[in-house]
Amino acid sequence: MKHGWVGGLVTTATVTHATPAGFLAQSDKRDDEEGIATQYLERAIQVYLGGGYRFFDPALRSDKKDLLSGFREKGYAVLRSRDELLSQKSDKPLFGTFSESHIPYTVDHLNDPALLRSIPTLAEMTTAALTRLEHTGQGFLLQVEGAKIDHAAHVNDAPGLVRDQIAFDDAIGVALRFQAEHPDTLVVVTTDHGNSNPGLFGQGDGYGDSDKLFSKVGRMSRSYSAISGDWYADMTIGELTSLIHDGTGIELSASEAGLVLDAIRSHGPNPYTYQNAAIPTLASILANHTAVSWGGTSHTGDYVTLTAQGPGASSLPSLLINTDLNAFYRKCMARA
Amino acid sequence: MKHGWVGGLVTTATVTHATPAGFLAQSDKRDDEEGIATQYLERAIQVYLGGGYRFFDPALRSDKKDLLSGFREKGYAVLRSRDELLSQKSDKPLFGTFSESHIPYTVDHLNDPALLRSIPTLAEMTTAALTRLEHTGQGFLLQVEGAKIDHAAHVNDAPGLVRDQIAFDDAIGVALRFQAEHPDTLVVVTTDHGNSNPGLFGQGDGYGDSDKLFSKVGRMSRSYSAISGDWYADMTIGELTSLIHDGTGIELSASEAGLVLDAIRSHGPNPYTYQNAAIPTLASILANHTAVSWGGTSHTGDYVTLTAQGPGASSLPSLLINTDLNAFYRKCMARA
Incomplete structure (x- = not known):
């Protein structure tokens, strides 16, 4: 992270899953989510919101380490429910995990009153993250992942995929409204690969x-x-x-x-x-x-969407190799 | 067609098939290819190259009309083989139909010496078309269709699709080399719909x-x-x-x-x-x-590729409805 910048990770997967972890942790094994969780406590960025409390809760971790207390000691608001998230002030960094593993599909979330009460939407987590990050007054890098789209595609789950794509679109709306009010913000929307070609x-x-x-x-x-x-x-x-x-x-x-x-x-x-x-x-x-x-149940070599809005967006080429986005982000941060 | 402009149609389908015909003929029935062929003789644009001599040959037409003689009387070079096309000078408008119906798949073409002799590639037809159109000294609109890609997708034919996609890419190469030598040319590459999601x-x-x-x-x-x-x-x-x-x-x-x-x-x-x-x-x-x-055997609602190079290309939006391309073409022609 650039000196003086703060960071956040928001996802509907376990917060220690590959896509968020790729931005913050270093590990040979993507499945070592307990190890990645330990790194998260050390890195101590401003916002962690998603699923996967099993990797932080001493009652569920194999080594019984209490990472939740660790976050509390570092001054975090440690959250477990939607109500706690929505009533949270912006004065503390956020650590919220709302399910033991991944967060349920949006279509199941929408149709279960108990889940509606306990689990925030991706858009609600995005709003909370931006509120906290803005409060710090520093430059920030926030990654928001609509992770269940990939999960749904892997099993050709149409209502799973469509409703989670819409939930991701709602989160994009939150980001674009923030961008409209803070035009020095760059919003990039993309994905890392095709999946099952629905x-x-x-x-x-x-x-x-x-x-x-x-x-x-x-x-x-x-x-x-x-x-x-x-x-x-x-x-x-x-x-x-x-x-x-x-x-x-x-x-x-x-x-x-x-x-x-x-x-x-x-x-x-x-x-x-x-x-x-x-x-x-x-x-x-x-x-x-x-x-x-659908054409299969695995990742595909298809071209995927890449769009951007804000400073630096116009320097994004029409086509690029996905790993080249890293250099693009670094260049944008260096200019900011 | 804009006054003073000339036109050409090149395809690996019957030259009277929907995609070329959509640029030149008017008919309630896409399958009335004999009627569309009759319109082609009336319209008399500079270049017709593709398959489908059954709709022009008096021995094969249901009404026995001899459209081939009609084209000869109008001064066209009427061609039936690759050799005739390659040895043709640029002093005449071109009417070439190289198979009774659609042109065979490229993978079958490449592996059959008789077909290699009798049927030109899409790139060869594109070269001949551009040579003739350039010779007229007038502005021109040329449509080049890699039609067999769609046919292959409809039956999930992988070698059919891949080899015809490469043949289309070769034709794009011909167009881009022409564009490099004639920078006042606009090249647009697109397709009208997804198909079977390979x-x-x-x-x-x-x-x-x-x-x-x-x-x-x-x-x-x-x-x-x-x-x-x-x-x-x-x-x-x-x-x-x-x-x-x-x-x-x-x-x-x-x-x-x-x-x-x-x-x-x-x-x-x-x-x-x-x-x-x-x-x-x-x-x-x-x-x-x-x-x-593959996911099916029919057209899909997927986003498709749209790229352009040359005057007007930068005014093309990132996303548009496919039918809006018509207005884009008209605007580019009006400016030219």
């Missing part, structure tokens, strides 16, 4: 059905991942059909539900084996009903 | 296998579509495995080949029904071997 596909005569089919995703009340938490190998076709209907509003035929049950028990029919786990099998079947389909 | 997917430990797997596509000698022209419902698994190996270099297991044979006979196993025709079923199986996978 698309809205043309279906029906003259591709005329796609909009109507896609609107079904907007009416779904559970992520496919949450639904999968309630299915099991011994259930009947009728029970599975009912479970899927309750979460998605879509009534599968007996043969469609049978394919999902096969996938739950062993594997689904997709000849591309990366897509024959149970949730992607459900997703492939629901693609017929929603017009949202 | 991707190079991460496969293997740490996604380390993808590059090696993808290189297999470069060694394929036939499009999946060409292979499909030689398969039939009564063939044995062994015959099918051998046919696929001859074209792709990949040896399918008996169970993999069995899935393709099922698809040839009725339909494949993909639960997304848009992908269970025979060629997409082969493509889904080969995705395990090549790391190239």
Whole structure:
């Protein structure tokens, strides 16, 4: 971090996950989140907000170290709930972890009153982070990650992905409103890779059905991942059909539900084996009903979005290698 | 067309297909290619190069009209082969149709000596078009379409798509070299829609296998579509495995080949029904071997590439609705 600058990390993953940790910690192992958590206490930047209290809580850490007390001793507001975050003044650095591991999908968050009370949205965390960072009066670097978009893509979870993309868009709105009031701020929006290549596909005569089919995703009340938490190998076709209907509003035929049950028990029919786990099998079947389909379940080599607004934005080239963004950030900070 | 300007259409589809025809003809029915061909003779722009002589040849037209003689009477060089195109001087307008319907896939073209002799590449057609248009000494609008990329995507044909994308890239090279020598030329590269969302997917430990797997596509000698022209419902698994190996270099297991044979006979196993025709079923199986996978077989709502170089390029916004390109072209022509 440039001398005199302060920093913040906001994410819907564990706050020690690869994307935030890549900005602050050094580790050979991305999975050593307990070690990364220990580094976070040493680094002591102004804002940590996300999931993953299991890596900080002495009752859950393998070494029983109490990092939460460590943050309190360093003067942090240590937060565990949305109410605590929203009522927090800007006079302290923030350490908030709102779930044991990753934060739930937005579609599940929106449809569960208990989760709505306990867990803030990405936009709310972004607002709290900017309020604290602005209060310091110093230059700052804040990373805000909509992490569940990637998680949803890995299992072809359409309501998971769409609602978390919208939640990320809300967080971008918070950043752009801040930028409008503080025009010396640079906002960069990007992602580190493609994932599973979701698309809205043309279906029906003259591709005329796609909009109507896609609107079904907007009416779904559970992520496919949450639904999968309630299915099991011994259930009947009728029970599975009912479970899927309750979460998605879509009534599968007996043969469609049978394919999902096969996938739950062993594997689904997709000849591309990366897509024959149970949730992607459900997703492939629901693609017929929603017009949202996917090419796989892993990262892809696709070009991705990169946009920027504020000082330095116009010096960003139209195309660049993702690792070159590091040099761009350094140049912008050096000029600031 | 602006007064005093001349025009050209170059494509690997039938020259009367929707994308070229959209620039020149008016018709309620995109499939009325005979009617569009008749309009082409009336419009009489400087260059027509592509496939589809069936819509111009009196022996093949339903109304037996001889449009080829019509073009000759109007002073065109009427061409049917690559040799005729390459030996053509720039003193005449060009009408060249090099196949009865669409031009074959580049991967099939490259691997067939007879086709190599008879059919020019997209880059060769582009060079001939620019030579003629430059010779007129007038301003010009030339549309060059790499049409087979879309055709390949519709059936998830990886060698078809990749080789035709490279052929299109070669044509872009011709245009950019012309632009470098004639800096008053604007080159715009874009497409009208996404299709089937192909991707190079991460496969293997740490996604380390993808590059090696993808290189297999470069060694394929036939499009999946060409292979499909030689398969039939009564063939044995062994015959099918051998046919696929001859074209792709990949040896399918008996169970993999069995899935393709099922698809040839009725339909494949993909639960997304848009992908269970025979060629997409082969493509889904080969995705395990090549790391190239697809999300469907229809057009998609994805953002697509739009780049430009030359006068007016800097006035192109970062994002726009595809139909707004028409106004952009008109504005550029008005300024020229």
